[in-house]
Amino acid sequence: MRNISDVIEQYLKQVLKESQAEAIEIKRQDIAKRFECVPSQINYVINTRFTVEKGYLVESKRGGGGYIRIRRVILHEKQDLLTSLMDILQDHPRLTEQLVENILIRLFEEGMLSERDVRLLYHLLSDETLGLNADDRYLIRRQQLLALMKLLSYH
């Protein structure tokens, strides 16, 4: 694996999967020690890899007996997923390529898009394809993603 963040990401996902529970609790310090990195590296991993649009919820507590709890969000109804993703679209003024990718992959993981759909849409919504300036790209992405979700909610 190329960098420590990816390794830690994989490790945490593995633990999450093996625990069979929908949430795991870790001690930031312990993980940092295990991978010989500074504690704030763990925050970096969490902030970039365990985001809401990717389907994770993270809670934590400081002080004695502190912890970080990572929860995989399980949505049983398609409509719930679409609603939560639409909320995310509203909450993020900057719909970056990265965010778009996360959302599309999430839709794939939840079985609402095929891999091909994801590739196609990702390319259509990429910086390279859209060109323009950043604000216009954000606008187009928002509108097209909302349109996509509206279509998906009909089936």
Add this chain to the structure above:
Amino acid sequence: MRNISDVIEQYLKQVLKESQAEAIEIKRQDIAKRFECVPSQINYVINTRFTVEKGYLVESKRGGGGYIRIRRVILHEKQDLLTSLMDILQDHPRLTEQLVENILIRLFEEGMLSERDVRLLYHLLSDETLGLNADDRYLIRRQQLLALMKLLSYH
């Protein structure tokens, strides 16, 4: 071999062939060192020798743990159709909903898009979804349709 670009090209193709995988990952810096050239030479080789038309797809990531991934792809047999459709896109300044529809239906008839694809794309490219003013809509449609055709040109 007369120039370093040809040598690097051969080397990468060799590695690709020997790996038996459909993709290889390299570090730009490493290759540059191996052939004692500047790193941007690698970009030159990739941009001139590993293009989509030649059957290669290239992805990359910057920053720590960065890489360049070169993937071999199979070109679609209907290149002629795609080329002529791309010409049409270039020739028409006004990419109206109607024209978009015609193009999508053509791609459907040729078996390159499913009915679902057509519905989805038509919806994403509609006046209603795009909003904006007519000229911007024409621009977005052109760029996204061109991106679509580029994607369709390989499997």
Add this chain to the structure above:
DNA sequence: CACCCTCTGACCATCTTTGACTTTTGTTTT
């Protein structure tokens, strides 16, 4: 000689790693 590739290097963009400083919470001491 003109033209078209190649090659180079300065500057840019993006992602990761690190560490100093801050905030929150629990425990111990006065």
Add this chain to the structure above:
DNA sequence: AAAACAAAAGTCAAAGATGGTCAGAGGGTG
């Protein structure tokens, strides 16, 4: 109980590590 201490986790900006772009110099060939 209040104050002091200790034990987490959080924030943020700077440094580090890659890859990308582009314009101009260099070189080979018709």
